[in-house]
Amino acid sequence: MTSSEASTDGAMIWDRVIGQPAVVAELQQAAAAAVGSDPAHAMTHAWLITGPPGSGRTTAAVAFAASLLCSRQGCGACRECKSVLSSDHPDVEMVRSTTLSLGKDRTKQLVSQAAGAPVSGSWRIFIVEDADRMTEAAANTLLKSIEEPTGQMVWVLCAPSPEDLLPTIRSRTRHIALRVPSAESVAELLTTEEVDPAMAAFAAHAAQGHIGRARALAQDEEVRNRRAEVLRLPRQLAAITDAYEAAADLKRNAEASAKRRSQELDEKENAELLEVYGSGAEGVSTAKVRSLAKRALSDLAKRQAQRASRSVRDELDRNFLDLLGFYRDVLMTQSGANTEPINLDLAAAVEQIAQRGEISETMMRIEALTVARAQLSSNVPPQLVCEALMVQLLHPVRPLAGH
Numbered sequence: 001m002t003s004s005e006a007s008t009d010g011a012m013i014w015d016r017v018i019g020q021p022a023v024v025a026e027l028q029q030a031a032a033a034a035v036g037s038d039p040a041h042a043m044t045h046a047w048l049i050t051g052p053p054g055s056g057r058t059t060a061a062v063a064f065a066a067s068l069l070c071s072r073q074g075c076g077a078c079r080e081c082k083s084v085l086s087s088d089h090p091d092v093e094m095v096r097s098t099t100l101s102l103g104k105d106r107t108k109q110l111v112s113q114a115a116g117a118p119v120s121g122s123w124r125i126f127i128v129e130d131a132d133r134m135t136e137a138a139a140n141t142l143l144k145s146i147e148e149p150t151g152q153m154v155w156v157l158c159a160p161s162p163e164d165l166l167p168t169i170r171s172r173t174r175h176i177a178l179r180v181p182s183a184e185s186v187a188e189l190l191t192t193e194e195v196d197p198a199m200a201a202f203a204a205h206a207a208q209g210h211i212g213r214a215r216a217l218a219q220d221e222e223v224r225n226r227r228a229e230v231l232r233l234p235r236q237l238a239a240i241t242d243a244y245e246a247a248a249d250l251k252r253n254a255e256a257s258a259k260r261r262s263q264e265l266d267e268k269e270n271a272e273l274l275e276v277y278g279s280g281a282e283g284v285s286t287a288k289v290r291s292l293a294k295r296a297l298s299d300l301a302k303r304q305a306q307r308a309s310r311s312v313r314d315e316l317d318r319n320f321l322d323l324l325g326f327y328r329d330v331l332m333t334q335s336g337a338n339t340e341p342i343n344l345d346l347a348a349a350v351e352q353i354a355q356r357g358e359i360s361e362t363m364m365r366i367e368a369l370t371v372a373r374a375q376l377s378s379n380v381p382p383q384l385v386c387e388a389l390m391v392q393l394l395h396p397v398r399p400l401a402g403h
């Protein structure tokens, strides 16, 4: 979720961090200590916030930044808080990676920025949203800055788990672990955003603790329809041709949704770039601007293509997570476990699939989905990942020993 989505007027900044009372207490305490008599000594300069996607890592990091810069430690209403929340505070740098990796050059740039004094507040805060995407060279560049911090810099690294970072970095950070927020706390949040309670419960369960996903499911019919389509797959796969069709369908849909999301942004970036090269200025021809901007345009196109590729993978990962939730419900039904289902709306479908197969097959399908998710994040072409997965869901086979 982006920091500007929720309304914050008058609310304490920490209300935005859902279902994490221990984390909130620890960060609040650190922020309070940081305004003590000798802040440079009271403050930890490198933090590591871990938790599964959607658990609110960025939200916690942003709340922490606001509480460090606000004179009331995160009132949510003052100028400092508001500018941190809308990502335009000069002393808070949000480092987002739109590609699969965060490289050395960008990190070098950040490190030199971090060495400077704060513009307006008492801290200069760098929030690295996907620290797990740092290349080894980038991590080593960052390490030097963390080892010898200047008095006012604060690095907040966010990653799924501590193991996603080099041990050298990990050991120099103070670790804050978020847990998966409960469906109840996510549903409660949605009802404060005027979502009907039944819809909130459905979306919170279906999203499996992912706050942004729950919000999208609750608010966007298209997102709900797409989820329903994906979760029909287990009942539709009957022959091998179905598996290949389903794979093509998954990929096509992921590409279409990535395109919807990126088109507007791409066009805006292109227009801004051309403006820098004189587009719209008097006496400058479009051809002249295009020729001057040629190199920059091609660099930009490359970055946009990388972003689109990541966006397709992210969308497919959401589909796979939905399927994982479905087969988890099937497994619970087959084993007679008395647990609350993830998919409150699909009891009949879950029952049907549970009747049709063996527990061991369900477990192999779950394993296949886990493998597919790992392949997606390690650059295997999405088409291959989808095809292998759909064939496995149709005819699960035990993986070879050693794999």
Ligand SMILES: [Zn+2]
Pocket (backbone or CB within 6 Å): 070, 071, 072, 073, 074, 075, 076, 077, 078, 079, 080, 081, 082
């Ligand atoms: Zn404030």
